[in-house]
Amino acid sequence: MVTQIALVTGGSRGLGRNSALALAKKGIDVIVTYHSKREEAEAVVQQIEAGGRKAAALQLDAGLISSFDGFVQELTGVLRGKWDRGTIDYLVNNAGFGIGASFETTTEEQFDSLMNVHFKGVFFLTQKLLPHLEDNGGIVNLSTGLTRFASNGYSAYAAMKGAIEVLTKYLAKELGDRGIRVNAVAPGAIATDFGGGVLKSNQTVRDQISSVIALGRVGEADDIGGVVASLCSPEMGWVNAQRIEASGGMNL
Template sequence: MDIVIITGGSRGIGASAAKACAQAGMGVILTYNQNPEAARRVVLSIEETGGQAVALQLDVGVSASFAPFRDAVASTLLSKWQRADFDALVNNAGYGLYAPIPVVTEEQFDGLFNVHLKGPFFLTQALLPLMADGGHILNMASATSRVATAGVAPYAAFKGGLEVLTRYMAKEFGTRRIRANSIAPGAIRTELGGGLNDEFEAMLAGQTALGRVGEADDVGRVVASLLSDANGWINAQSIEVSGGYLI
C-alpha cells in the first residue's frame, strides 16, 4: 500500500484529495492546523469506506515545527503501516486573502509567503529522508498566477514561485526517481478566501468554458490520478485544473 501525506487535509481540496487517494487504495496521513474535529470527520469518512487514514497537527507557516512533525510521521508510519517510509507528499495547505497591493501589510505578505512557498520548501526538505525512492511530490499551485486577478497579488506570486520550485524539485530529486508536479486549480467552491457569493460565482462561471465553477472533488480526483502508477511518466509539469478558465 502506498502512503501519501496531504497537508491541509481537513477541508476543501485537501479533504477531497484525501478521500480520493484512500478510494484508490492509498493510506493517508492528513494534516490539520486548528480544527481537529474536521480532520477527525475526514478520517472517519475514509475508514467507513474501508480506507486507512491518520490525522496529525501541523502549521505549515511555522517551519520550526517541521522536525517534530517528521518524527510524528515516522512514528505513525511504523505503528499504523509497519513502514519506515512513505510514497507521496501533497503540499496543499493554504489560505486566501483579498487585499489590493496598496493596502497589503508586511504581516499579511509574510503570512502568505510562509504558508505558500517557504512552508512547502522546508517541509519537503524535512520529509525527504522519509520519502521512498520513486516517490512523488505534488504541489498545489493556482491559476491566479497565470491570469492576473486584482486583490490577490501576494498569493498569486507565491503560487507562481511554487510552480518554479516544482521544476527544480523534479530536477534535483530525479536521481532518486522522485517526480514532482504541480496542479493549478481555477475557481473552486471552497472556504478559501471566504468562499464565493452568488454574484461572484456567476461571473466566474461565465468566464469558464465548461460553464461552472469547480468543486473540490474535481481537483481531488486529479490528485489521486497523478499519484497513480498510470501517470508515472508525468514529471516537472504544472497542470491547470480549471474547466477552461479564461481561454
C-alpha cells in the same frame, strides 16, 4: 504488494479533504494534517477507514518552520505504529489560505504570513520529509490558476504560487535520480471555504466567474481531488515537472 501511503497537508477540508478521499479510493492509505480543525480531520479519517483504507490525522502549522522537526518525529512514530514502516510514498503540499488585498494595501504581516505557508513552509517541510519519502514516489504541489491570469487582490498570493511552480521544476530535476516525480496542480475558481467562501455563498459572484469559464460553471472540490490523486498513480508515471491547470478553461 506493499500498501502505499500519502501525506496530505491541510487535509481536513476543501481541496485537501477531497484529495485525501480520492487517494483512498485509489487504494492509497492517507495521513492528513490539520491546523486547528481536529474534528474535521478526524471525520476525514473515519470516512477513509469506513472505505477500507488506513488513515491518521496529525496537527501541523504549515507556516511555523520551527515546528517541522517535531512534526516529522511525530509522523514517523505514527507510521511505525500503524504501518510498521518509517516512510511515505507521496506528499501533497496542499495547506494554504487566501488573503484578498490590493498590491498597494498589502501589509508586510500579510505578505509574511502568505510566504511562510505557501512557499517557505512548502520548501522546508518538503526538505525535512525527503529522507522519509520513498524512491519512485511523488510530490504534488498545489498552485493556482492565478499564476496564468491575474485577478485584483491576489498579487502576493499568486506570486508565492508562481514560486511554487518554479520550485516544482527544480525538485523534479534534483529528485529525478531517485525516481521521484514532482508536479503542480493549478485549480481555477473553486467553491470552497478558501478566501472566505464567497464562491459558495454569493450567487452573483458565481455567475460572473462562470461566464469566463469555458465549461460554464464554477469548479467544485470534486473537480480537483481526482486530478491530485491521478498524479499519484502508475498511469501518470511519465508525467513530471508539469503545471496541470484544472480550471474548466477559465479566462481563455
